[in-house]
Ligand code: 5GP
């Protein structure tokens with residue numbers, strides 16, 4: 499069986515498990531992290547399965563980068579953080595827990611000290627409200 503059959507992010511792409519999406523195009527998808535490190539923590543993935551930076555197709559890598567900039571701008575406009583982190587982990591030893599290439603956008607506040615990953619699942623309604631604000635700030 500292919501890697502994508504069991505991959506949780508591929509299941510999100512196929513609509514087999516729910517996600518709170520903020521953006522979708524032909525090659526990429528952006529959705530709220532279920533266990534955010536900070537409010538507005540968003541993930542950007544390529545729809546095609548690749549486990550890490552080592553095996554993602556160049557065209558998908560570029561598409562994810564373009565979508566990441568687009569979502570980061572919308573997060574900035576919607577939530578006005580003092581800054582944001584772009585995190586991307588490759589391999590379990592580096593902290594990667596879902597082996598489907600993805601980029602984290604983590605809004606940061608002045609003086610905030612947080613880890614790369616959240617410690618508890620977020621309230622679903624709060625995630626939906628944040629996603630709506632980010633979606634509203636997306637340029638057409
Ligand atoms: P990694 O450690 O692989 O870079 O990050 C994986 C991220 O995916 C984590 O921040 C985790 O909270 C998030 N995540 C794991 N499973 C799900 C899920 O089913 N739905 C969503 N929306 N996020 C998930």
Ligand code: ZN
Pocket residue numbers: 501502505506507508509546547548597598
């Ligand atoms: Zn996958």
